[in-house]
Amino acid sequence: MIIDPEPLRRNERYRLMTGCIVPRPIGFLSTVDAGGARNLAPFSFFSGVSATPPTVAVSIASRPGGPKDTLRNIEETGAFVVNTVDEAIAEAMNLASGDFPPEVDEFEAAGLTPVPSERVQPPGVAEAPIRMECRLDRVIRAGDPRIPVGIVLGVILLFHVRDDLWRRGAVDQERLRAIGRMGGAGYCRTRDLFFMDRPDAG
Numbered sequence: 001m002i003i004d005p006e007p008l009r010r011n012e013r014y015r016l017m018t019g020c021i022v023p024r025p026i027g028f029l030s031t032v033d034a035g036g037a038r039n040l041a042p043f044s045f046f047s048g049v050s051a052t053p054p055t056v057a058v059s060i061a062s063r064p065g066g067p068k069d070t071l072r073n074i075e076e077t078g079a080f081v082v083n084t085v086d087e088a089i090a091e092a093m094n095l096a097s098g099d100f101p102p103e104v105d106e107f108e109a110a111g112l113t114p115v116p117s118e119r120v121q122p123p124g125v126a127e128a129p130i131r132m133e134c135r136l137d138r139v140i141r142a143g144d145p146r147i148p149v150g151i152v153l154g155v156i157l158l159f160h161v162r163d164d165l166w167r168r169g170a171v172d173q174e175r176l177r178a179i180g181r182m183g184g185a186g187y188c189r190t191r192d193l194f195f196m197d198r199p200d201a202g
Contacts, residue, residue: 023180031073079120083128
């Protein structure tokens with residue numbers, strides 16, 4: 001099967017991409033607006049892009065009427081927190097993904113606990129196994145200019161890693177039990193791990 005994405009509708013291209021680019025990590029972003037109102041939303045077009053400085057990228061699509069609350073908040077305040085989603089908070093993350101109006105606090109809607117950050121204004125999710133406090137580096141506009149995508153680059157200022165996950169200088173992936181995003185309504189667990197050492201090319 002060869003598929004040309006050009007004639008597809010926007011939602012069809014989205015389904016194609018999210019079915020092919022799997023599994024995807026989930027960036028569960030907490031932000032605040034200029035007045036301090038909290039927002040919490042998951043995004044699966046998310047990745048780490050640099051280690052020096054530690055930088056993440058998250059792609060936030062616009063609504064037909066304008067930018068999503070998360071993107072607007074990040075541009076207003078210059079900060080956000082990425083919360084890692086594990087099995088324990090998967091259902092709460094899904095609750096927070098609803099298309100709520102700006103006045104709704106997704107922390108409350110999802111039953112999650114805001115915890116103050118140390119270097120940025122937005123709180124993190126207390127129940128998350130890992131929190132990354134980020135300062136906005138830049139926003140790159142991409143996609144259809146009628147409904148543009150904002151690619152947010154953020155520099156991680158501080159990591160909060162749950163104590164039992166930090167073992168021998170690394171995050172214990174088996175204990176983390178992160179979840180990933182698949183196509184459609186699909187998610188995956190990361191319990192079934194296997195390891196391969198990189199070959200020595202020398």
